[in-house]
Amino acid sequence: MRQEASWQPKVVAFCCNWCSYAGADLAGVMRRQYDPAVRIVRVMCSSRIDAGLILECFERGADGVMVLGCHPGDCHYISGNVKEEMRVQETWELLDLLGIGRERLVLRWISASEGELFGRTIDEFCALVRELGSGRRSDG
Amino acid sequence: MCNAGVEFPQLVRELRRRSAKGSLPVAAHHGILNRAARLTASPATAPRSAEWVTPDLEIDQSSEVLLYVGCVPYMDVALRYIRDDLLEIPRSAVRLLNAAGVRPRVLRSERCCGHDAYWAGDDELFARLARANIEAVRESGIKEIVAFCPECASAWRDLYPKVASLEGMRVRTLAEVLADAISSGKLKLKGEGTVTFHDPCRLSKGAGVVEQPRALLKAAGTLVEMPRSGPMSACCGTAGWADCDHTAKRVQIERLGEAAGTGAGTLITACPKCLIHLSCADRHHGAEMPRRVRIEDLHVWAAKALARDY
Numbered sequence: 001m002r003q004e005a006s007w008q009p010k011v012v013a014f015c016c017n018w019c020s021y022a023g024a025d026l027a028g029v030m031r032r033q034y035d036p037a038v039r040i041v042r043v044m045c046s047s048r049i050d051a052g053l054i055l056e057c058f059e060r061g062a063d064g065v066m067v068l069g070c071h072p073g074d075c076h077y078i079s080g081n082v083k084e085e086m087r088v089q090e091t092w093e094l095l096d097l098l099g100i101g102r103e104r105l106v107l108r109w110i111s112a113s114e115g116e117l118f119g120r121t122i123d124e125f126c127a128l129v130r131e132l133g134s135g136r137r138s139d140g
Numbered sequence: 141m142c143n144a145g146v147e148f149p150q151l152v153r154e155l156r157r158r159s160a161k162g163s164l165p166v167a168a169h170h171g172i173l174n175r176a177a178r179l180t181a182s183p184a185t186a187p188r189s190a191e192w193v194t195p196d197l198e199i200d201q202s203s204e205v206l207l208y209v210g211c212v213p214y215m216d217v218a219l220r221y222i223r224d225d226l227l228e229i230p231r232s233a234v235r236l237l238n239a240a241g242v243r244p245r246v247l248r249s250e251r252c253c254g255h256d257a258y259w260a261g262d263d264e265l266f267a268r269l270a271r272a273n274i275e276a277v278r279e280s281g282i283k284e285i286v287a288f289c290p291e292c293a294s295a296w297r298d299l300y301p302k303v304a305s306l307e308g309m310r311v312r313t314l315a316e317v318l319a320d321a322i323s324s325g326k327l328k329l330k331g332e333g334t335v336t337f338h339d340p341c342r343l344s345k346g347a348g349v350v351e352q353p354r355a356l357l358k359a360a361g362t363l364v365e366m367p368r369s370g371p372m373s374a375c376c377g378t379a380g381w382a383d384c385d386h387t388a389k390r391v392q393i394e395r396l397g398e399a400a401g402t403g404a405g406t407l408i409t410a411c412p413k414c415l416i417h418l419s420c421a422d423r424h425h426g427a428e429m430p431r432r433v434r435i436e437d438l439h440v441w442a443a444k445a446l447a448r449d450y
Contacts, residue, residue: 036283052170059178066232093217098179099186099249 008075009037009129010058013066013122016046017074019111020068034119035126039067045069047106049079051091063066064104064129068105068121072111081109104132147440149259153158157261165382172218173211173381177252181268183196189213189250192227200243201297206281207244207314210253210292212412222420225440229412232443233288233314239328239446240321247276253287255295255342256380257384261417266307270295270303278307288314288439290343292412298346313343313409314439319352322359330446331360336404336433338366338395338418339412359446364402366395374398376414377421384417392421393429400431 021042027034043049046069057065067088069081069105083109092102101133106125142148167174180187190212209230216226221441230246237244245303254269273296277285287293290313297311298345321327335357343349350370357363374395375386396418399407409415418437 028346050170052167053173054173055175055179059175090220091215094176094214096186098176098190098211098218099188100179 005133009063009126009134010061011035011064011066011122011126011129012062013038013040014043014046014049014053015040015069015110016069016081017042017044018075018099018120019070019074019109020046021112022112023114023118026112027118028115030115032115032119033140034122036125037129038122045075045077045080045084047065047077047084047087049085050087051094054091055098058098058100061124063132063134064106064125066125067105067107068110068118069107071111072110074111088127101132104129146422152263153259156259156263157263163445166231167380168381168384169218174256175213176211176214177254177257178265180251181265181272183272184319187251188248190246190248190324192230193234194231194436195247196240197231198243199246199368201245203243203245204281205237205244206277206285207246208253208285208287208289208292208296208314209246209250210289210412212289215412215416218380218440219416221269222423224418226412228440228443229288229415229437232437232439233286235443235446236314236327236375236439237286240318241328245280245282247280249276250402253289253292253295255291257294258299259380261350266299267303270300274300274304277403283308284312286312286314286317287408288412289305290340290347290349291346291413292430294346296300299349313349313352314345315343315349315356318442322355328385329356329445332362333406334362334364334404335406335408336364336366336399336402336439337443338376338399338407338408338414339370340414341373341375343378343410344371344373345392353408356438356442360442364404366398367404368398368413376409376411376417378417379413384420388417389425390419391415392417393425395409396421396426396433397429399433400429403432406434406436406441407443408436408438408441412437 054065088107095102108121110127251272254266258266293313377392378384415437
């Protein structure tokens with residue numbers, strides 16, 4: 001585990017446009033500070049994120065990936081988030097096989113009104129990734 | 141064959157290298173398998189490659205014979221919706237080797253063979269994978285590498301020597317090992333049914349292994365040949381997890397029709413990718429076809445035909 005003082009984890013958070021991204025907005029409006037290691041990527045629906053994209057994040061040096069979508073039943077496209085759940089389960093299996101570990105990928109439901117939950121979720125996951133450390137993809 | 145002497149496979153490979161610098165323009169299955177291959181190339185990752193081993197399989201981690209598994213465990217996750225029995229291929233491979241008196245070793249952390257990287261023109265990734273694999277095998281005193289996947293075997297036998305020496309190591313496909321075991325009487329198969337065989341390109345055209353899988357098939361069933369077979373076998377539609385389009389589907393449907401036309405009940409192939417491609421075409425278009433065949437992997441089928449009392 002490489003834990004130099006300069007090392008900062010890279011965490012990619014895919015947020016759906018309708019719930020989680022609005023939740024991130026609310027966290028901003030509330031001036032809720034959260035871990036700067038996170039890089040937010042807005043997508044129209046969490047189900048846009050397939051295993052290939054998540055693996056590409058790890059290939060390009062991410063230390064953790066978050067997929068954040070609407071609560072079940074609240075999906076703007078009716079059932080995208082439920083479909084995403086199946087894809088994430090498949091990706092967990094792949095991450096275990098690859099030796100990266102499923103703990104580096106989380107799926108959470110965050111609504112537009114949950115700014116505080118958004119901040120807390122990011123903080124908790126970034127703290128976990130800091131603990132897990134990097135050094136798994138030493139070739140970058 | 142080109143009458144002007146142009147090496148077409150190498151020409152296409154070079155063009156791919158120049159046009160895409162290794163990344164395929166459109167990768168099938170969200171690029172999961174291409175990404176997984178690349179991720180295993182990192183020396184810092186330790187893939188968990190032997191999770192499929194079940195207690196009934198006899199594995200000997202000091203054996204000189206390695207069973208190289210390849211990407212089937214990843215395919216089992218990403219392509220489970222097409223076939224949910226892919227892990228039976230490595231399991232059957234061990235059962236057959238056990239029956240032939242071989243207790244193989246499996247690597248706890250195996251890396252991709254690099255076959256697809258090479259043919260996509262990604263020489264840098266291929267060389268990294270080849271070096272890592274050769275090193276892992278050299279360190280552990282393995283003398284023989286056996287692969288059920290013809291692409292893995294082709295990578296080891298034909299491509300790795302471009303990167304590093306494999307001196308003192310023998311590479312064979314499982315079909316070759318099993319055909320030897322049958323002719324020497326070590327392996328006995330018992331079965332019935334009429335089958336036809338789809339030759340994977342790397343096995344028949346690449347390695348020239350045509351008779352060995354047929355020896356297995358004839359030992360446990362009746363073999364009827366399709367019009368295009370052996371070194372003139374048809375393609376399963378696509379390769380290297382590159383884009384699978386309507387052309388590929390048509391090639392696959394044509395092939396399934398050809399297999400059904402022989403009257404055989406089962407279409408057997410010896411490559412996990414051919415198996416997936418043909419199964420996918422059958423899943424989506426089988427209902428439109430006048431006659432359907434079961435599609436099965438050679439090793440799974442042969443393991444089912446093992447004389448029970450071994």
